[in-house]
Amino acid sequence: MNYEFRVNELAEEFGVHRNTIRNWIKSGAIKVDKGPGRQYTMEWEDYRALCEKFGRKPRLNPNHHYDPAELQKISTVVELPPFHLDSRRKTLYDDPSWADTCLTCGTCASACPISGIDGLDPRKVVRMAFLGLEEELLASNWPWKCTMCGKCEEACPMDVEIVQLMRRIRSRRERDKVPGPIHKGVVTCLERGNNLGIPKEDFLFLLEELGDELAEDGCTGFKTPLDKHGARLLVTVNSKEPFAEPDDLKWWWKIFYAAEESWTIPSSNWEGVNWGLFSGDDEAMKTIVGRIVDNMRRLNCSALLLPE
Numbered sequence: 001m002n003y004e005f006r007v008n009e010l011a012e013e014f015g016v017h018r019n020t021i022r023n024w025i026k027s028g029a030i031k032v033d034k035g036p037g038r039q040y041t042m043e044w045e046d047y048r049a050l051c052e053k054f055g056r057k058p059r060l061n062p063n064h065h066y067d068p069a070e071l072q073k074i075s076t077v078v079e080l081p082p083f084h085l086d087s088r089r090k091t092l093y094d095d096p097s098w099a100d101t102c103l104t105c106g107t108c109a110s111a112c113p114i115s116g117i118d119g120l121d122p123r124k125v126v127r128m129a130f131l132g133l134e135e136e137l138l139a140s141n142w143p144w145k146c147t148m149c150g151k152c153e154e155a156c157p158m159d160v161e162i163v164q165l166m167r168r169i170r171s172r173r174e175r176d177k178v179p180g181p182i183h184k185g186v187v188t189c190l191e192r193g194n195n196l197g198i199p200k201e202d203f204l205f206l207l208e209e210l211g212d213e214l215a216e217d218g219c220t221g222f223k224t225p226l227d228k229h230g231a232r233l234l235v236t237v238n239s240k241e242p243f244a245e246p247d248d249l250k251w252w253w254k255i256f257y258a259a260e261e262s263w264t265i266p267s268s269n270w271e272g273v274n275w276g277l278f279s280g281d282d283e284a285m286k287t288i289v290g291r292i293v294d295n296m297r298r299l300n301c302s303a304l305l306l307p308e
């Protein structure tokens, strides 16, 4: 015995948008046969399983004799919490209200500056999460293409937390499968205090040299303030600058000099770019933030400048 339905009928029965049903069909989340006309059919047992996942009471199968225990079981289905499309415990999707919240309108995809690159579409990511396609999302490179700029979320009329979802997907990937450079940056930062592994003596030498250049270039008496206790502002550094664009540091310093700012750069753990945020590594992110907090306390600073 099959369960026959039209897309709009099933959408109404489960209280979701018709596009949601179409997405389920397209993704194989529900197994159906097409036809005739706009009609679809699915195995009665599949229909019952879907009802169970949604905590809904299934219709009675006209061709089946129900014994009282079975009827009792069906009637208790309504006691289940709603929206359990994916019964696996480790689901990405832990806020059932999203299911109906997302309108599949595609506004997020229109706002995304890299939509279409390698097939990335934030709307698809949201739908896949809702459909429980966790393994597929973890294997996908889409969340790693995302710049986490938040434009999709900003544009979403329903406030779906797309950036948070992208990050959660990243955080669930095994660390040795995180894209190489970003993972290496996190590991290097944890081991050596900055993302590019610049040795402390090289960093200090460069900073002093840049300070001397600035003193000769109109900032009379300038000396790079390293580990200056009691400075108001703690300045952290993007390791890319001392590594590749050291002169960029001087533009900030010139402004501080002109403004007579009280500031300092810590001689260790000065990295201001936290790649733990981007790789989804909460522990690493916490450690790196903790180091900055330690520097603030050690030097008794009251304000912080991050390079991003």
Ligand code: SF4
Pocket: 101, 102, 103, 104, 105, 106, 107, 108, 109, 122, 123, 126, 155, 156, 157, 158, 159, 160, 162
């Ligand atoms: S903009 Fe929001 S509601 Fe529309 S498809 Fe994207 S996530 Fe869903």
Ligand code: SF4
Pocket: 111, 112, 113, 114, 115, 122, 145, 146, 147, 148, 149, 150, 151, 152, 153, 162, 163, 166
């Ligand atoms: S946060 Fe990611 S998915 Fe959203 S608009 Fe930015 S790049 Fe696109």
